[in-house]
Amino acid sequence: MKNRNFSYKKAEELRRFVTAQGAILPRAKTGLTAKLQKKLAREVKRARHLALLPFTQTV
Numbered sequence: 001m002k003n004r005n006f007s008y009k010k011a012e013e014l015r016r017f018v019t020a021q022g023a024i025l026p027r028a029k030t031g032l033t034a035k036l037q038k039k040l041a042r043e044v045k046r047a048r049h050l051a052l053l054p055f056t057q058t059v
Contacts, residue, residue, distance in 0.1 A: 004032075006039050008046035011053050018044060022056040 006014065017025050017040055024044050027037045047053040 004036060006036075006043040008043045008050065008052060011047050014040070014044050014047055014053060018053065020057050022054060 008014070017030055019025060024041055027034065030037065030040070032040060044053060048055050
């Protein structure tokens with residue numbers, strides 16, 4: 001997998017790694033390394049805090 005640069009500013013890119021209920025996908029599903037998964041989680045949490053991503057989805 002190519003080296004990814006995750007950023008909280010790219011909310012559309014981060015949505016691919018979040019389930020319909022709002023949970024971050026696990027490493028087994030994303031195929032990321034532990035280091036990249038930690039970066040992904042940090043950026044998703046930042047985007048949620050800034051209201052770029054919702055904490056939960058409406059059902």
